[in-house]
Amino acid sequence: MSASTEEQARPSVTVRPAGFFREQLAALKDLLGKPLTTYYLIIGCSSLLLALGLMMVLSASSIEALHKTGSPFSWFIKQSLSAALGLLVMYVCARLPRKFFRWAGYPLMALSILALVMVLFIGAEELGAQRWIYVGPFTLQPSEPAKLALALWGADLLGRRARQGRIEWRQLLIPLMPGVAVLAVMVMLGRDLGTTLVLLMIFLSLLWVVGAPIKMFGGILSLAVLAAVIMIIVEPYRMARVECFLDPWSDPQNCGYQAVQGQIAMGSGGWFGLGLGSSRAKWSWLPHGESDFIFAILGEELGLMGTLLVVALFGLLGYAGLRVAARVNDAFIRLAAAAIVAWIVGQAIVNMGAVLGVLPITGIPLPLVSYGGSSLLPTLAALGMLLSFAKREPGAREALAARGPGPAARALSWLGLGGTNRGRVRR
Numbered sequence: 001m002s003a004s005t006e007e008q009a010r011p012s013v014t015v016r017p018a019g020f021f022r023e024q025l026a027a028l029k030d031l032l033g034k035p036l037t038t039y040y041l042i043i044g045c046s047s048l049l050l051a052l053g054l055m056m057v058l059s060a061s062s063i064e065a066l067h068k069t070g071s072p073f074s075w076f077i078k079q080s081l082s083a084a085l086g087l088l089v090m091y092v093c094a095r096l097p098r099k100f101f102r103w104a105g106y107p108l109m110a111l112s113i114l115a116l117v118m119v120l121f122i123g124a125e126e127l128g129a130q131r132w133i134y135v136g137p138f139t140l141q142p143s144e145p146a147k148l149a150l151a152l153w154g155a156d157l158l159g160r161r162a163r164q165g166r167i168e169w170r171q172l173l174i175p176l177m178p179g180v181a182v183l184a185v186m187v188m189l190g191r192d193l194g195t196t197l198v199l200l201m202i203f204l205s206l207l208w209v210v211g212a213p214i215k216m217f218g219g220i221l222s223l224a225v226l227a228a229v230i231m232i233i234v235e236p237y238r239m240a241r242v243e244c245f246l247d248p249w250s251d252p253q254n255c256g257y258q259a260v261q262g263q264i265a266m267g268s269g270g271w272f273g274l275g276l277g278s279s280r281a282k283w284s285w286l287p288h289g290e291s292d293f294i295f296a297i298l299g300e301e302l303g304l305m306g307t308l309l310v311v312a313l314f315g316l317l318g319y320a321g322l323r324v325a326a327r328v329n330d331a332f333i334r335l336a337a338a339a340i341v342a343w344i345v346g347q348a349i350v351n352m353g354a355v356l357g358v359l360p361i362t363g364i365p366l367p368l369v370s371y372g373g374s375s376l377l378p379t380l381a382a383l384g385m386l387l388s389f390a391k392r393e394p395g396a397r398e399a400l401a402a403r404g405p406g407p408a409a410r411a412l413s414w415l416g417l418g419g420t421n422r423g424r425v426r427r
Helices: 003-009 018-032 037-069 074-094 098-122 143-164 169-189 193-210 214-234 236-246 257-268 294-327 331-356 373-390 396-403 407-414
Strands: 124-126 129-135 138-140
Touching: 037 074, 037 294, 037 373, 074 373, 098 129, 098 143, 098 169, 098 331, 098 373, 138 373, 143 169, 143 193, 143 331, 143 373, 169 193, 169 214, 193 214, 193 331, 214 236, 257 294, 257 331, 294 331, 294 373, 331 373
Parallel strands: none
Antiparallel strands: 124 129, 129 138
């Protein structure tokens, strides 16, 4: 065979030059620089997490719902109704102005404190915590909207002082610390350590964004750790949880049962899972698989790839919220956006960490994924608020105006219930 024939027979190898990768990086940078990137990231990540959550609630709750209600779809229908109402709330919040959120924090904070006080007197106690109020067929958990209330109220308090240039650290905690303390005490009296931890994360995020000194963080964290230790010592079931967290396999049939079953479910999924609806743990093996431990069912049915997708979506959602805080020149928006990120992403980390066995079990849901309307509605309201803030990024309003009305606005105009401003002339 001649040399020319050998060269023709030899397979061709395409070598991408270094310039190709530079072009791709430039394209990615250009995409991230677009004014509506944050807006679409929030919509996309929220929609995917919500859709995935509904799918997993249907799968994880079907057996338990069939046993308790006679229909495998009863809890899924409730969650779907909560999601539909939450999407409406999210849409409304996305269209509300910044002034509304600054004003709404105060009455929402007062209502949250009132509801938490009511829980102590008329609330139902389950699994060692008094968190719920039963109103007919509905169950309310006032500690969930309290997270949104703290984020709005705290952001407005610190935002006003930052705008007026009056931040003095000796006076900074005078209005904020008592409000946080009241919320935390009410929640702790209901023996809900997980929600107390989330409130602390919101509080610390507000102080971090406003530029509080490190000494203040050290003092607050020391007090928080001391309070957590006291709460663990005085409640035997919390001490048992800590002991089982350190070694759940030492008592896999009692206090370590839920942690062990969650790890078995996660490990059974492998790379790509057993398939949707194929979970074995949901057959009364894993307690609260539709709520606190839905991440374990997800890992069992969708595998490592499914869990990594959820982690990536929460990471992108956190990036979008911090991007809003960085690109908008408004103290209230920066503080509120950072607080929402600390709340949603921080709560997701705590939930997933508990399922994986790297954090103690606290009993808080996975945002947008776990079953429960009390958690879903405030979360979607907060994401709608982030969408409203994302419209204030440089060039975002102009880009939205050039894009034209969305499908929801067009539907309202067809029904004669609204319209667009296009073609109107201001007089």
